[in-house]
Amino acid sequence: MRRTLLAAALAAALSLAACGGDDGGSGSDAAASSPSGPSGKITVFAAASLTESFTELGKRFETAHPGTDVAFSFGPSSGLAQQITQGAPADVFASASAKNMQQVVDAKDAAAPATFAQNSMEIAVPPANPAKVAALADLAKPGVKVALCAPEVPCGTVARKVLANAKVAVTPVTNEADVKATLTKVKLGEVDAGIVYVTDVRAAGAAVTGIEIPDDVNASTAYPIATLTDSKNAALAKAFVDYVLSAEGGEVLSAAGFDRL
């Protein structure tokens, strides 16, 4: 699912790039000539866990700034960082981990990222809760099938940090490629529990039940955002980043379950 999504996003990004000469040009011209605000089109690469909240932020931003068009490509932060350093045409990067943002900064594709939110973890179980999971310790019981994100992606790193904090040794039945795939295995009832972001449990609604992880063992990941050096519409890119960091942006993110800093 994610691969097709990425492919579609890539195709969209490429077609954007193809007509980007015109759009970018007219966009910066317009920005220069009208002091009222930026216009034109930007592409935002954002972590999969930001899918719902950034889609909402994009809509609000476009409404507040008529004549702007904000397109998104959602995926695992690690994969998006790879695409950016390989030259993918993007204007803004919002990562689910400081590490992946640092890769982009190290490659001189971005500078001065700002952290805009934090996300902590929660146990997700199918609504029927067949294994009667009530706490982290239950995940280590024999016969309980657990899905985690792969250690290579941010949600897998944080989930393992949580288990280490709680001193619970869990052998998952699968290391999923991203947080949405982990959530899907829980939704379908193929596993008895998964460890995902608080925001994913909230976005899934009634399809899964969330079991809170105590604050003293929970771990979180910080979300940095930055404009990209190669952006063809730096004015609009900066305006969108400012909007995400604004009070209104914060409200949308809090409603989705993110912690503000």
Added chain:
Amino acid sequence: MSRGRRRPAVSRGRFRPAVSPRLSKGRPRPATPWPLAVPAVVAVGFLLLPLAGLMLRAPWRSLPHLLAEPAVREALRLSLLSATLATLCSLVVGVPLAWVLARTSWPGLSLLRALVMLPLVLPPVVGGVALLLALGRRGILGRYLDAWFGVTLPFTTAGVVVAETFVAMPFLVVAVEGALRGADRGLEEAAATLGSRPLHTFRNVTLPMIAPSLAAGAVLCWARALGEFGATITFAGNFPGTTQTMPLAVYLALEQDPDAAIALSLVLLAVSVVALVALRDRWLRAGVAS
């Protein structure tokens, strides 16, 4: 098919597979028309350029170190094992299916053919979701497997074989069905006239006749299974040693360490090339020399 057509193909009690004309010697070769040559060169460039990219970017110096990881050997072992088992499963049920599709006729057969060939065009991830809904723990059949036998396929090596078989079997069926349609029915009818039972005829007449296509179909099926990604990660999950095949290892390595991903890709590439070349040679020799 012409009834009762005779072919002088019987010798020493064995039926000789027909030698395809392009392999016979001494025939004048037609000159390649240039309107075909130009796009053909473009196609070659298009298909080989990505391979060149992989070769040029490969971290040759650290390659031995990257490949010495036990995880790599484990993924390779699992890939070879599951692709081979998937091919065997495909042969056991796919060849009979091809026979039914090629040799019987009843209403709805063309619809059935379209449906069983669907995995050829279905995005593999969709195939994986469909498998979960059918054979998963809550699936229409899977729930009974779980309740009655305590068997759940997702997250097991058997699940990998199931996912690969689902995606790869149609490649075998297409090849074998085509061969059965093109094969000479006269030989089978002659065998029947001489008192050979149907199953005996199938084994001793039909199968040797279609052997080259059967081998080619099996190789295609195996290669497709070896490279399977979408259905496997969706249905069987991803865990080292149990369900993490080479393509899954490549994909996840790419998230963190592109050099490791390229190294793994090279291994998969080398295995595929060796297998395709070796099996194709054997198949060609069998076709010409038997």
